[in-house]
Amino acid sequence: EADIYQTPRYLVIGTGKKITLECSQTMGHDKMYWYQQDPGMELHLIHYSYGVNSTEKGDLSSESTVSRIRTEHFPLTLESARPSHTSQYLCASNRGAGQETQYFGPGTRLLVL
Amino acid sequence: KNQVEQSPQSLIILEGKNCTLQCNYTVSPFSNLRWYKQDTGRGPVSLTIMTFSENTKSNGRYTATLDADTKQSSLHITASQLSDSASYICVVSDRGSTLGRLYFGRGTQLTVWP
Numbered sequence: 020e021a022d023i024y025q026t027p028r029y030l031v032i033g034t035g036k037k038i039t040l041e042c043s044q045t046m047g048h049d050k051m052y053w054y055q056q057d058p059g060m061e062l063h064l065i066h067y068s069y070g071v072n073s074t075e076k077g078d079l080s081s082e083s084t085v086s087r088i089r090t091e092h093f094p095l096t097l098e099s100a101r102p103s104h105t106s107q108y109l110c111a112s113n114r115g116a117g118q119e120t121q122y123f124g125p126g127t128r129l130l131v132l
Numbered sequence: 133k134n135q136v137e138q139s140p141q142s143l144i145i146l147e148g149k150n151c152t153l154q155c156n157y158t159v160s161p162f163s164n165l166r167w168y169k170q171d172t173g174r175g176p177v178s179l180t181i182m183t184f185s186e187n188t189k190s191n192g193r194y195t196a197t198l199d200a201d202t203k204q205s206s207l208h209i210t211a212s213q214l215s216d217s218a219s220y221i222c223v224v225s226d227r228g229s230t231l232g233r234l235y236f237g238r239g240t241q242l243t244v245w246p
Contacts, residue, residue, distance in 0.1 A: 023175075061136075061236040062176075062221075109175050120166060121234070123175030 022046050025110050025124035032100055033132050040095045040127045042110030051093040052121065054109040055079060062109060068093055100131045134159040136224050138237035146245055149212055153240045155205040155222030163227040167196050167207045170219045170239065179207070179220075212244045 023044040032038055042051065049070045054062040054077075064077030068087040082104070083097050093112075097104055107128050111121040136157045145151050157165070164183045168176035180189045180196040182205070189196050193216075195208045209216055219239040226233050 025175075028173075059141075059238060059241075061238045063236075064234070111175070120178045120181060123177070125175050126173070128173070 023110060023112055023122050023124040025108075025127050027127060028125060029128045029130075031130045031132065034099075034101055036100050038097050038100055038129070040108055040110075040129070042093045042095070042124055043091050044093075044110075044112045044122070044124075045091065046112065046122070047090065048112035048114055048122075049090070050113050051087065052111040053077070053083075053085060053093070053095050054111065055081065056107045056109055056126075058107075066095065100129075102131045105129060105131050134224075134226065134235050136222055136235045136237040138220075138222050138240050140240060141238070142241040142243070144243045144245060145212055147212060147214060150208065150210050151212060151242065153207045153209075153220050153222075153242070155207070155237055157203050157205070157222070157224045157235070159203075159224040159226050159235050161227040162200060162203075163225040165196075165198055165205050166223045166225070167194070167205075168221040168223060170221055172218070176221055209242075212242075214244050214246060217242060217244045 026041045051068045053066040056062045063079035065079050065081040066085040068074050074085050107126050109126045110124040113119040113121045139154045166181045167179045170176040182189050182198045193210045198205045219241050221239040222237040224235045
């Protein structure tokens, strides 16, 4: 079991609310990632980070933002949630060297009403 | 266009039976191929990883094969158990970037019935 955690696991929230999805890992990994996954669909990379103070947008355009102030934490924020943001959000991490296997957190299922 | 296609989309088998899941990819330049298992409501967990030179890799009852020439991979599950019920995702990485760009299939949803 990978030491990567996500909170909350489930979130139901109204339109227009600001939300932050937490992701933390205790493996000392430099690289961290956020993916969005709809039911029956593939994972799409929305953000990634090479290390502290490094953040990049992924392949799928997202209205969310991320920050990487500490190695262990990679929170994702939606300033104003909309029903189109309803999805599962998965956080992952791996070491900085090469193309090592990514370790995934359990995910956050978000429902925006 | 780099893509990963998996088949079947879903599969139901009886406990104790074997099954094989397929993955075709067009990712180039190829680096490696991973099979992940994703339980409902959980994040994916890596089962196997294969590079260009590897043809077969086993992990317990899971055996993955890779044919880099035809760009096909399979995941064979032997003597299935109820706990094998999950989505199995094929993930291909390219060599074109230091990020190790990953291309995900949509997964095969496997259900094992008692």
